[in-house]
Amino acid sequence: MMTYRGLQSLGIKLSNIGFGCWQLGGHAWGKVSEEEMVKAIYRAIDGGITLFDTAPIYGLGHSEEVLGKALGARRKDVVIATKVGLGWKKGETFEKYTDSSPANIEREIESSLRRLRTDYIDLYQIHWPDHNTSLENTFRAMEKLKKAGKIRCIGCCNFSLGLLRESLQYGEIESIQIPYSLVDRKVERDILPFCREYGISVLAYSPIARGLLAGNYDEKTKFEADDHRSRDIDEYFGSGRLAINLEIVEKVKVVARKLNMTPAQVALRWVLENPCVISAISGVKNVAQVEQNASVLNVNLPEEDMGFLSG
Numbered sequence: 001m002m003t004y005r006g007l008q009s010l011g012i013k014l015s016n017i018g019f020g021c022w023q024l025g026g027h028a029w030g031k032v033s034e035e036e037m038v039k040a041i042y043r044a045i046d047g048g049i050t051l052f053d054t055a056p057i058y059g060l061g062h063s064e065e066v067l068g069k070a071l072g073a074r075r076k077d078v079v080i081a082t083k084v085g086l087g088w089k090k091g092e093t094f095e096k097y098t099d100s101s102p103a104n105i106e107r108e109i110e111s112s113l114r115r116l117r118t119d120y121i122d123l124y125q126i127h128w129p130d131h132n133t134s135l136e137n138t139f140r141a142m143e144k145l146k147k148a149g150k151i152r153c154i155g156c157c158n159f160s161l162g163l164l165r166e167s168l169q170y171g172e173i174e175s176i177q178i179p180y181s182l183v184d185r186k187v188e189r190d191i192l193p194f195c196r197e198y199g200i201s202v203l204a205y206s207p208i209a210r211g212l213l214a215g216n217y218d219e220k221t222k223f224e225a226d227d228h229r230s231r232d233i234d235e236y237f238g239s240g241r242l243a244i245n246l247e248i249v250e251k252v253k254v255v256a257r258k259l260n261m262t263p264a265q266v267a268l269r270w271v272l273e274n275p276c277v278i279s280a281i282s283g284v285k286n287v288a289q290v291e292q293n294a295s296v297l298n299v300n301l302p303e304e305d306m307g308f309l310s311g
Contacts, residue, residue: 002048003297005278007174007201009153010122012079016272017293018051018203019044020283024066025059034066036286041070043287045077047294053177053203053281054116055083055127056108057096061115068116075118081177081203082116083127083157084108085138100130102141109150125155125177129163139171155203161190164200173200180204180277182213182252182267182309183245184235192276207271207280208264212236212245215253215263248309255305262292269296270309 004013024037041052052071054063064082071078085100085108113119124145126138145151155175156167167173176195178187184206195202208214217237235241252263259266271280282293301309 001297002294004050005201007123007153007278009172009174010079012050012077012122014079014201014279015048015050016279016297017049017268018053018081018279018281019049019290020205020281021052021054021063021067022058023283023285024054025063032285037284038066038070040284040287040290041067044284044290044294045074047290049290049294050077051079051081051203051279051281053081053205055086056112056115057083057086057088057127060088061111064112064115068118071117079122080116080118081123081125081155082112082121083125084112085130086127098128098130099133100126100138100141101133102137102144105138105141105145109145113150120149121151123153123155123175124151125157125175126159128158129160135163135167136170139167143171157205161194164191164194168198175201175203175278177203177205177281179206179235180271180274181207181209182248182270183209183241192274196276201278202276203279203281204271204274204277205281207282208267209236209245213249213252213263213267215249215256251309255301255309258305259299259301261296261299265292265296266301266309268293269299269301270306272296273301273306 003016005016006013023032052067054067056064084105085098087097087099089095112121142154146154153174154171155177156173157177159176164176178191180187192202236245252266256263256266268280268282271277284290284293
């Protein structure tokens with residue numbers, strides 16, 4: 001059974017499992033079937049998942065377009081979380097840039113609303129810090145959208161503790177979206193305690209570490225050129241980290257065998273055991289993965305296994 005926790009400004013509660021829509025863009029994750037993804041969206045809604053997290057950069061607008069079309073009349077039943085401030089330049093090479101200026105925010109909101117086929121965004125998130133625009137100006141623009149009814153609440157993604165603390169001077173931040181998993185626990189030192197103290201909801205992305213914690217990869221794994229993980233050389237699959245991370249994967253497999261779960265389910269459940277996390281956003285490619293993710297809400301990890309994994 002799906003479980004929920006609410007954002008203070010939203011009437012619809014967020015499901016503890018979120019549906020990550022990066023793959024829906026059909027870019028950077030290898031081969032993805034749009035038909036299968038749309039079926040997964042329908043299964044997710046039927047199963048009680050309310051949080052759908054996307055961004056303009058995912059597939060260069062395609063993720064938002066597909067999500068908006070798929071939701072149709074069921075848009076009222078879900079929480080759409082999208083983002084602003086990470087754009088792209090078209091040319092011979094794909095080039096990303098940050099721009100959270102008021103002028104760009106005004107442009108992007110209209111584009112996202114059009115692609116998503118809606119007249120409001122439930123949770124509008126600053127995708128990455130823009131060091132060329134003052135936080136005061138960014139939040140002034142975000143608050144303007146909120147007053148106009150185009151967004152219901154404001155969130156941020158990938159902010160450091162310093163930026164998060166400063167942002168609170170200029171606006172009300174409902175949530176922060178950050179990477180959090182068994183192989184990426186940096187936020188435990190500062191972000192999570194700060195959010196607990198100030199009542200900021202935490203949305204955890206990459207809880208399965210871009211598939212690494214599913215237990216299907218090793219040192220010999222090679223990703224296709226159109227899969228962004230072929231270029232993910234630092235945190236998860238990089239040669240400097242992979243050996244350490246694979247030791248953690250082996251511990252996850254031990255617990256998975258003991259509890260008759262998959263490694264991915266154990267990794268996802270571990271993230272949700274942290275009371276600071278109101279939703280773990282996991283990307284999926286098909287109905288089976290939706291069902292596998294949702295099933296972790298029916299179990300809790302025993303204390304001894306939490307200690308084994310966290311130690």
